[in-house]
Amino acid sequence: MNPARTASRPLSRLLRPVSNARTAFRPVAWQLNRHLHEQKPSKAQAAAQAVAESSNPALSFPCLDAVESRSQTLSRRSSSGPEPSYTSGKHQTFHSDGPLLLDWGGILPEYDIAYEAWGTLNDQRDNAVLLHTGLSASSHAHSTAENQKPGWWEKFIGSGRAIDTDKYFVICTNVIGGCYGSTGPSSKDPANGQRYATRFPVLTMEDMVRAQFRLLDHLGIQKLYASVGASMGGMQSLAAGTLFPERVSRVVSISGCARSHPYSIAMRHTQRQVLMMDHNWARGFYYDGVPPHAGMKLAREIATVTYRSGPEWEQRFGRRRADPSRPPALCPDFLIETYLDHAGEKWCLEYDPNSLLYVSKAMDLFDLGQDHRTRINKVREENVHKLEKLAKSGKSLDAATGAADLCTLTLPETPYQEQETTAEASPGNVTPGKIPSQIEPPADLVAGMKPMASIPTLVLGVASDILFPSWQQREVAETLRRTGNRNVTHIELGEEKSLFGHDTFLLDLEGVGGSVKDFLG
């Protein structure tokens, strides 16, 4: 037992009854709390305590009380009932009996894709729009008869809306690796009946897209009218166009990129690290116990910082404190802090922590460059034997399952060569002035995106976005033009149009919705 922690316990117990997040704004509790803060004991008490009295009162930590209290509640629940379910509501499910070989050599022996759809598929089956989600969003992009809760793009989808359900059959899937009904780390591995947890294999955007296209096969959709997505969905939309150019008529990529850059990786890295450092994460094996809700809360708070912009918060929160009559505190104090705290609280039990790790990592790994593809194709070739092994064990490998993936491989143009291990670059190598927005799109990326040379594409970026900065969408557009694509529409919403940063795609019906509507026609 840690002596320091033992020492602090009586203190926290003393303060707990009057200081928790829920009572923070109640005048009565505050009066009590202020009393403690000011420590005005009776004269008799004062005399008795004089020796040990500190110069100043101890601070209280209502934000930690709240976390500890939730742990206790969850602990009671986990010993008495089922673990939380992460599904977002009613949806349809496509089950693939055939296995999926993943880019980095993992195998899903079989899998589910949970999805929702709106509008009607026409007789020619050529009016389907595949909508890709962001990291934490579910297939519930719009309300349905079965689930009337508004979706995350409720006002962007519908009759006469940006994606017009009078014209299009809109499909939105939950990605594999996620937790809303599609196979992910919280699913049971058919090989042993146990939850995958961190025995789930490393995933890529392309793996998610291949799984989606099996659903399209199942629905009899040979060619999409459009592939549409924002944020992570903007990556997937480009991946769909690059992997299956013959099956995609149009691509819309909003606030996405063609390859994750190191700053975005860094921001996701810190989220994964705080989550993995939560003891309750237990290296991924928490499904029968208390989930790492504190780590998830922290991860979401960090993510929220990357989703919005400074100028927006300047206007919205400024330097206002949640309760200006109280003295400053180390727990949330400024309004911006209570906003972040609330964002973390809302989310910490809404999404499977392992899904966050795998899907976030898949985003980091995204790179449409030719070098990367060449390497991945090589890795895939090396792992084909895993499918054969499954076939011997009785799994059927028809054209619609594993074998089909092999046919879509783009064979490397040059033999694969092992890259040298690179030492850490020295700061002296950085050249001021060569900022990414001024650099030519690399030939490697132009080669990798060549399959999209004849697909009309809308690329949309937002100047106030720090997670997917607008130079990345300029890079996508310029790269596509270099492939010879003459139908590239690039729109950048400046700070005079939106201060909502990365989240603009969720909020801007005119700038984002209007552009999508114009493009889809």
Add this chain to the structure above:
Amino acid sequence: MNPARTASRPLSRLLRPVSNARTAFRPVAWQLNRHLHEQKPSKAQAAAQAVAESSNPALSFPCLDAVESRSQTLSRRSSSGPEPSYTSGKHQTFHSDGPLLLDWGGILPEYDIAYEAWGTLNDQRDNAVLLHTGLSASSHAHSTAENQKPGWWEKFIGSGRAIDTDKYFVICTNVIGGCYGSTGPSSKDPANGQRYATRFPVLTMEDMVRAQFRLLDHLGIQKLYASVGASMGGMQSLAAGTLFPERVSRVVSISGCARSHPYSIAMRHTQRQVLMMDHNWARGFYYDGVPPHAGMKLAREIATVTYRSGPEWEQRFGRRRADPSRPPALCPDFLIETYLDHAGEKWCLEYDPNSLLYVSKAMDLFDLGQDHRTRINKVREENVHKLEKLAKSGKSLDAATGAADLCTLTLPETPYQEQETTAEASPGNVTPGKIPSQIEPPADLVAGMKPMASIPTLVLGVASDILFPSWQQREVAETLRRTGNRNVTHIELGEEKSLFGHDTFLLDLEGVGGSVKDFLG
């Protein structure tokens, strides 16, 4: 006991011998590790394990192994020897017997200021330059005879350098609240002989500056040639000019601000939260046990993201992986991740966690606006009785201690009025187009900075800085001009000059050092 964690333990034990941060790049360890990854047991083993074998191998977590290993080492140390000392080396110490009344009502009954100095104080005692540090930096700005380790501004200070020790007597202090020898949370409270921990009172930039000026009194320096600082030091430099205008001849404020804006508060908030969530933090009472090294590591990783810029990392790290021959991992994998991990590792035992909380919070609270000052002056008046109480108990309150502070109070121009509690602003209130750089400096800030109306000031900003964005330095310069100050020099280093973001002040001898040299003359 959490059943999930129990279940995962055997797995982590199995992997630990071959997977920790130190062996990550060793070929032999990697071969062993790969063996585990691919799980190729003997035929007999395979038969025995067939029922339980998962579809894919479990991932390993060398980054968590490293943290657990450090906890064990620290636990052994804390039970057998003294806790880590955070002092930065040899320094001089000024001890104030007199108490310090802090802005938010806290009291330091007595305190130390640890400092270092270079150059020679002239007979007129008018060539002193007070250098303010950043959050985590110590007084060791330059090597000394007693401590020859290079300082954090080694090349900026010296004969003929940006701050020329042939001309100036340069003093750099460790802030109160910190851990490098000046009184902070790890110091012992004279009232009860115990470490303050989180019984340390909430601090402000102004409190730190008042303590520094007591040192100047002690040294017989009535008026500074210049007050110079970057980052947090840039805030303090402005605070010095505002609090003691008659004692400061020139102000240099680099990558600082006149009031912390919500985005910076948000970024510091996440750092404090990850630290406080570390169980070892124990609400601040960890001094006899294992310090919250994991939380400190995470906090530093997040801080590092805010200190640099995306374009720099694009050039320096790009998408290179630490070891491209290995499969992707959830622990640090891309070079940028190993860089962040290393930054966290280096720092996690170098600075007192409680100091980080208090000093970081003091930065959030910084606001040179008149409304804030009026309120604080009111709070200070209400707490003067605490000094009187100490005087009765035998403490001497001479002109150089508590009483002096009262004399420097700017009395409120209007009576204090309690502010209304503000409800959370709705997102609908945000007006696109009104970005801070285009907004006039608020009258409140102009009024608050009025004391600096006749102090020549250099304000320097860096366009690639996201923590103290360059519109904040434009705000400082414009505000000063509105006070009637005709000697404001504002320099902004564009992206063509520096991609180093907030850290530019540590690296750019020409852009930063040259500008300071020109200004000091």
